Amino acid sequence: MPSQIHRKPQSSFPYFPPPPPPPPKTPSFRDVSETAPTPYRDFKYARTRRRVDVSQRSQRSKVSEESNGAVSGPKPEVSAVSAKIEDVSAVKKVSKIIGVSVRDLKNRWYMAVSVAVLITVFSSLLYKNFSLQNQVNELQVLVKILDLKEAQRQTLVQDQISNCNISIGATNSIEQEIDHLPSKNLKILALILSITLLSVPFLIFKYVDYVSKSRSLDNISEEVSLNKQLAYWVDLFLSVHPYAKPLGLLVATLLLICLGGLALHGVTDGSLAECLWLSWTYVADSGNHADSEVSEKLDSLRKGRSEVVEKSHTLILGWSDKLGSLLNQLAIANESLGGGIVVVMAERDKEEMELDIAKMEFNFKGTSVICRSGSPLILADLKKVSVSKARAIIVLAEDGNADQSDARALRTVLSLAGVKEGLRGHIVVELSDLDNKVLVKLVGGDPVQTVVAHDVIGRLMIQCARQPGLAQIWEDILGFENCEFYIKRWPQLDGMQFEDVLISFPDAIPCGVKIASYSGKIVLNPEDSYVLQEGDEVLVIAEDDDTYSPAALPTVWRGSLPKDFFVPKSTEKILLCSWRRDMEDMIMVLDAFLAPGSELWMFNDVLGKEREKKLTDGGLDINRLVNISLVHREGNAVIRRHLESLPLQSFDSVLILADESVEDSAIQADSRSLATLLLICDIQAKRLPFRDTQVHRGSFSQGSWIGDMQQASDKSVIISEILDPRTKNLLSMSKISDYVLSNELVSMALAMVAED
Structure with missing residues (x-):
């Protein structure tokens, strides 16, 4: 009979397999998605879902009630609790940082102590080895002595003479070996000493930073590590002293010979003198030399990469033709203190700066000049020269375009204001345009002092033309040598x-x-x-701060000028040779000083239309000039034919300006000014018969050509602007012209503001 297949009755719901065993931690029912093993819409687990949902709701209600109660509570307590929590968290962070730093320092000290222990153990084992070897040698000698004595007893009487000779020779050899024992101790000591001396520099070089950090925990004021100080001292020694490099090589060679000789004496049987000589032969052998490597290492130490470890020094930022005069004035100012420290940082190579400073012909009088290569616009370079510890900071204007120079000076002041450590000293900024003074003061604040060089020199030349000898008075006042x-x-x-x-x-x-x-x-x-x-x-x-004091009032006759007293002004004719950037300012100053009807002749190679445009752009309104009238002439001031076209014999004052736009350096500009001066004096001297004059100076004979030029200069005042102080000697010897040392006067002003 066929078997009947029993089938389950059909149901309206799909059939699902039994659920898997629950995991160790059952998640909430709402986290189960449709893709989970147990579907969300399974009626079989509906009761479980309701229970979980009810429990979650009760938990949420409790949490919400607690949160509402916390919110409805007093707000000051919440803020106080939050503030305490923040304080506790901040304290934990600080303690964590301190703990990390202290733990790091402890690890470093453990490392240093471990290395020291290893070296000590190695040295003790080495010493123990040599001591055991000495004991073995002594035992061998004693055995030999006992053997010889035993042999002497066993010999016959007839062989006593020969045995005596043998015993005498053996005794001598034994005595030599006994005497050799102290020399072995010396060899051991020499070997240990050489190893110690060789290992000490490496240990110092490796762990000097750890020692400085441990000292900084005890002394908070110490900010510079010992390795930076050592690097700076080595750099300073190699830079300041010209014989530092050969002296360093000599010391290194002697140390190498001595250490090598001690090491050889400890491992060989030769005497100390023989080992030193052998070490010298090894060093003197040309095949063992490393000249290029050692020389390159010493040269790298002179590159100036180390940080300047100085305090209360004068910092100069930038490079210009005024640097030589400025260093000279600072050296004179610090002479009474035994010298000072001046740090120069510019965007030039350090060795080139040191070479240029060495060529300057003046005595530093105990002042040390340290050069560093870097940009004043970079904070890392400013930190390298210890800008926060400087007593005074001088920002030099660049040679060239005035607007670009002032813009860079403004950026430098901004960089100095951004130093995190702050500035201890004041800032002296050299500007080229008077209009930028307010902007720099606004950016830098009270610590900033400005010196507007270019405009001051132009006005000073006008005063010197009207009052000859005034420039020398300004040199005496601004300099540190006289009053x-x-x-x-x-x-x-x-x-x-x-x-x-x-x-x-x-x-x-x-x-x-x-x-x-x-x-x-x-x-x-x-x-x-x-x-x-x-x-x-x-x-x-x-003259000095202790050379003057008030005294009793002297008897003075007091008078008064009449009310209608008036000194009449006479018309003047002035010649300006070459062109300056602040020409419009000089014209306005002359218009205020001169009498009505005066003439101002302008002789330069700037074209007429371009000349008027420059004056107008500078703010000059020619139609508003009251006392002077402008006369324009075009030509080259170093060509005699062009100068002869001018009525040079009729001018009351001649101002020869330094044409900085034409020449690249101060020496070339001075050469051009000297050539113009000699040509003008020669032309005036040859036109003297047309002038009634009997006055001459007595320094040269009247018949000489210099005497003729002096006689010509007596009739008209000639003022020359000189940039290089070395040119002053030429003019002071000839006495044919007065001069204004523009760069030196500006340097004197900068040094005085920086020092006072």
Whole structure:
């Protein structure tokens, strides 16, 4: 009978296999997706889903009630709790950082101690080995002695003579071996000493930073590690002293010979003198030389890559023709202190800067000049010269375009303001345009002092043309060699008028007052009726700060000028040779000084239309000139034919300007100015018969050509602008012209502002 197949009744629901065993941690029912082994819509697990859902809802309600209760609570407690949590987290972070640093330092110390222990163990094992060898040698000698004695007993009487000779020889050999034992101890000591001396520099070089860091934990003020100080001292020694490189090679050679001789003496049987000689032969052998490697290493140490480890030094940023005069003035200022430290950083090679400074013909008088190559716009380079520890920072203007130079000076001030450590000293900035002074002061703030060089020199030349000899007076006042400015308070002068203060100092010249009620503002040449108040200080020009003091008022006859007293001005004719960037400013100053009807002749190689455009762009309105009239002439100031076309014999003053736009260097500009000066003096001397003159100077004979030029210069004042101080000797010897050392005067002003 066929078997019947029993089938399960059909149901409206699909059939699913039994669920798998539950995992160790059962997730919530809502996390089960449709792709899970147990479908979400399985009615078989509907009751389980409801239970889980109800439990989750109860948990959510509890959490929400707790959160609502926390929110509805008092807000100050929440803020206080959050603040405490933040404080605790901050303390944990700080403690974690401190713990990491201390743990790192401990690990380094453990490493250093481990290395020291290994070296000690190695040295002790080496010493133990040599001591055991000595004991073995001593035992062997004793065995030989015992053997010889035993042999002597066993010999016959007839062989005593021969045995005596043998025993004598053996005894001598034994004595030699016994005497040789102390020399072996010396060999061991020499070997250990040589190994120690060779290992000490490597240990110092490797672990000197760890020692400095451990010291910095005890002394917070120490900021520079010992390895940086050593690198700086080596760099300074190699840079300052010209004999440093051969001396270093000599010391290294001697140390190598001595250490090699000690090592050879410890491992060989030769004497110390023989080992030293053998070590010298090894060093002197040309095949063992490493000249190029050693020389390259010493040269790399002179590249100036080390950080300047100095404090209270003067920092100069930039390079220009004024650097030589500036260094000279700073050296003179620091002479009374035994010398100072001046650091120069520019975008030039360090060795080239040192070579150019060495060519300067003046004595540094104990002042050390350190050069570094870098950009003042990069904070890393500024940190390399210790800008935050400098006593004064001088920013030099670049030679060339004035606008670009001032823009770079502004960026340099911005970089200095961004130093995180802050600046200890003040900043002295050399600017080329007076209009940029306010902008630089706005960016830098109170620590910034500006010196507008170009405009000051132009106005000074005009004053020197009207009052010959004024330039030398300015040199004496601004320089540190002669009289200087001093400011001091004198209580006995309180309540006295300034006109009485002027005659109270027999050895000084009062020229201003620092008014205490005006927040220390200095007023130059105040009114004669001004009465000194308590706290006011007097600004004087004196030889030194201890060479002057107020004295009793002398008897003075007081008079008064008539009310209608007037000194009439006469018309003048002035010649300006060459072109300056601030020509429009000089024209406006001359228009304010000269009498109506005066003439200003402008002789240069700038075309007429371009000349008018430059003057107009500079802010000059020719139609508003009241006292002078402009006369334009085109030509080259070093060509005699062009100069002869001018009425040189009729000018009252001749100003020869340094044409910086034509020449690339100060020496070339001075050469051009000297050529123009000699041509003008020669032309004036040959036109002397047309002038009535009997005055001449007595330094040269009247018949000489220099005497003729001096006679010509007596009739008209000739002022030459000189850039290089070395050109001053040529003009001072000939005495045919007055001169204005523009670069040196600017350097004096920068040095005085930096030092005071």
